[in-house]
Amino acid sequence: MIFYGTKGSHLFSERKNGIKCDNCNEITAHNISVYGKYAYIYWIPFFPMSKKAFSECTNCSATLDVNGMNGKLKSAATEVKNNTKTPIWYWSGLAIIAVLISLGVYSSLQHDKDVAVYINQPAVGDVIEFKSSENGYYSTLKISAVTSDSIFVIQNDYETDKKTGVSDIDKASNYTTEPYSLGKNQIQGLFDEKVFYDINR
Numbered sequence: 001m002i003f004y005g006t007k008g009s010h011l012f013s014e015r016k017n018g019i020k021c022d023n024c025n026e027i028t029a030h031n032i033s034v035y036g037k038y039a040y041i042y043w044i045p046f047f048p049m050s051k052k053a054f055s056e057c058t059n060c061s062a063t064l065d066v067n068g069m070n071g072k073l074k075s076a077a078t079e080v081k082n083n084t085k086t087p088i089w090y091w092s093g094l095a096i097i098a099v100l101i102s103l104g105v106y107s108s109l110q111h112d113k114d115v116a117v118y119i120n121q122p123a124v125g126d127v128i129e130f131k132s133s134e135n136g137y138y139s140t141l142k143i144s145a146v147t148s149d150s151i152f153v154i155q156n157d158y159e160t161d162k163k164t165g166v167s168d169i170d171k172a173s174n175y176t177t178e179p180y181s182l183g184k185n186q187i188q189g190l191f192d193e194k195v196f197y198d199i200n201r
């Protein structure tokens, strides 16, 4: 279950002098306080929702929200509210998500660059992920030797119907058959045909 809701916090207070109080009829100072509301998920503030100003008469302690204020009090409260900045931590959750997305995009771009290098410079131990053209299942090949123009690969004994399952079958004990060779210049072609789709080193 996701635990979410809204919460308020005090942001700012300012004293405004010379304003008539409709409750005690004194022209006196009022404390204007601004509260912010934000949405949270679990304990993380996600994004700001609204800001509200309240006034408190320093003479009679009458507390009002904007709807109960007279014109002068309301314009003072609005001014204080508009000068109150929404704290940046109200955005924490969205900021965290933005950072995670950028990291994900970055590491995926980085991996694509790495794969381009692995295709041109295959190394012993590289694991090539491929999709079988016969049954559409996924499996892996492990490079066991590299010569000047060829690679030798051992095929995984297992295959899986889900791409995400490939990491589960990539175990040293699953490579038991005799290696066979492929021309180095065939690797790019197999990627272009979408038979090979990833290499991990």
Ligand SMILES: [Zn+2]
Residues within 6 Å of the ligand: 021, 022, 023, 024, 025, 026, 057, 058, 059, 060, 061, 062
């Ligand atoms: Zn008052």
